[in-house]
Every structure is written in C-alpha cells, then in structure tokens.
Amino acid sequence: NRRLPTSARLKRPMGCAVAAYNAAMMDLTARLDLGDLHLRTLLPDDTALVVEATRHEQAPALWGPRPAGRYSVNDASTALQQWDPARGKQASYGVLRADRLVAALGLMLDRPHSAELAYWVRPEERRCGIGLRSVRALTAWAHQGGGLGRLWLEIEPGNTASLALARRAGYQLEQRLARHCRSWLADDPDRDQWHDCLVFAHTLQALHER
Numbered sequence: 001n002r003r004l005p006t007s008a009r010l011k012r013p014m015g016c017a018v019a020a021y022n023a024a025m026m027d028l029t030a031r032l033d034l035g036d037l038h039l040r041t042l043l044p045d046d047t048a049l050v051v052e053a054t055r056h057e058q059a060p061a062l063w064g065p066r067p068a069g070r071y072s073v074n075d076a077s078t079a080l081q082q083w084d085p086a087r088g089k090q091a092s093y094g095v096l097r098a099d100r101l102v103a104a105l106g107l108m109l110d111r112p113h114s115a116e117l118a119y120w121v122r123p124e125e126r127r128c129g130i131g132l133r134s135v136r137a138l139t140a141w142a143h144q145g146g147g148l149g150r151l152w153l154e155i156e157p158g159n160t161a162s163l164a165l166a167r168r169a170g171y172q173l174e175q176r177l178a179r180h181c182r183s184w185l186a187d188d189p190d191r192d193q194w195h196d197c198l199v200f201a202h203t204l205q206a207l208h209e210r
Contacts, residue, residue, distance in 0.1 A: 028091035028107060030141050037130070039137055042092045042104065044084055049094060050076035053101035053122045062092060062104045062120035065182075095134045103130050105138050113149040115142065135169045143204045152201040154181065163198070171200035 032039040042049070054061050054071045061071070063079035071079070083106065085091035095103035103121040110116060117138065121131045142148045153171055155162045176198050183193040 028085035028146065030093060030138070030145065032137050032141055034095070034133060034137055037095050037097055037102070037133070039093055039095050039105075039134060041085055042080060042083065042094045044077070044080045046080060046094065047073055047076040049096075049101040050080065050104075053104070056123045058123075062106050062118060093138060095130060103134050105134055107138070107142060107146070107148075107151075113147065115148050115151055117142070117151045117153055132165050132168055135165060139169060139202055143202075149204045150201055151203075152199055154197045154199055156181070157196055157198055166200040169202070171202045174199045174201045 029041045030039065031041070050061075050063075050071050051073055054069070054076075056070070058069050060066070060068045063083060067075055080092070083090055083092040088109075090106060090108040093105045093107075094101050095105070101122070102125045103119065105120075106116075106118040108116045108118070117135065119131055119135055139151055142151055151171075152174070153162075153166050154177075155166060157163075157176070176196055178196050179194040181195055181197040182189060183195060186192045
C-alpha cells in the first residue's frame with residue numbers, strides 16, 4: 001500500500017514550457033466525498049496532519065525517499081511546500097476520516113494532460129481497501145475534473161499488492177523499464193541499487209468505456 005513516486009527514485013527535470021503550461025492550465029485543487037472518507041488537496045499549512053499520520057511509519061511515505069520513517073514538523077513543512085499545487089508541477093491529496101489523515105496520493109505532471117499518480121496509506125490503515133478506493137476516486141477526478149487524459153503508475157515487479165491494486169483500479173500494463181528505479185539504500189546514485197519498474201497507465205478513453 002505504499003508506492004514512491006518517480007521523483008523519489010529517478011529525477012526527471014520538467015521543461016520550462018511544460019511547467020508554464022501546467023501552471024497556466026491545470027487546476028490541481030480537488031475535494032471529493034468518498035462516503036466515510038473525504039479527499040482534498042493538501043496545502044502547506046497541513047503540516048500537523050502529515051506529522052501525525054507518519055508517526056508509526058518506518059519506511060518512506062508519499063512525499064519522497066527521505067525521511068524513511070516519521071516526519072518532523074520541518075520535514076512535513078518542506079515536503080508540503082515542494083508539493084504545493086500553486087507551483088504547477090505536482091500536488092498531494094489527503095484522504096481523511098474526520099480530521100485524521102489515513103492516506104495520501106500524489107499527482108506529478110510530466111507533460112500536458114499527463115501525470116504520474118502515487119499513493120501511500122498509513123501503516124495501521126493498510127489492507128482495508130482505502131488505497132484502492134482513493135486511487136479510483138482520484139483517477140476519475142483527474143480525468144474529468146483535472147483535464148488529464150493519461151495517468152500512470154510505476155510499480156516494482158515484486159510488489160504484488162500494488163500490482164493487484166493497479167489492475168483493480170483499471171490500469172493497464174504498458175511496459176517494463178529495466179534498471180530504471182532507485183532503491184534509495186544509498187544517497188549516492190552511483191552506489192545505489194537500481195531495479196526494474198512496470199508502467200501501468202489509465203486513459204480518459206478507458207474511463208468512458210467502464
């Protein structure tokens with residue numbers, strides 16, 4: 001139930017023209033009712049939510065490879081500033097039960113009308129279907145309300161839970177990228193371990209065909 005975004009594994013600079021397009025054309029602000037849960041865009045003043053949600057985490061959460069574990073106030077503040085939707089590059093979304101953050105998702109725009117989607121569920125809420133419900137909801141919103149024609153996930157081949165979630169959410173396998181993703185066992189990329197990733201995609205056409 002945890003999958004780091006590409007930006008946490010392999011940096012891909014976004015061209016100035018694409019960034020300018022995104023800032024001008026994309027509204028990454030969402031607020032969705034999921035019944036007992038609600039999903040909304042996380043903003044820089046949501047630091048306390050992230051600190052509380054990661055207090056039992058022992059691995060990286062949604063927002064990047066560091067820290068691997070609980071977030072301090074400074075960690076959370078830095079992460080949410082980097083994921084501020086006003087920057088026009090990426091946004092994170094909180095899934096809340098009342099005022100408690102139970103999961104988070106991210107959209108990272110890589111070109112006009114296309115974005116990578118990533119998700120994370122807090123440890124004590126895993127295996128309860130929250131990840132699947134959230135991915136389905138944000139996928140539908142991103143296509144219909146966010147104007148994104150293509151969404152994609154990157155998944156380690158051995159991550160059977162994420163593979164099953166992707167397929168149940170309607171994502172289709174596109175390709176396998178050899179030695180594409182970092183394991184983040186070392187800060188130096190030349191000393192790190194790299195592994196294959198599977199790319200699953202979901203298109204607006206597929207949503208209409210469901």
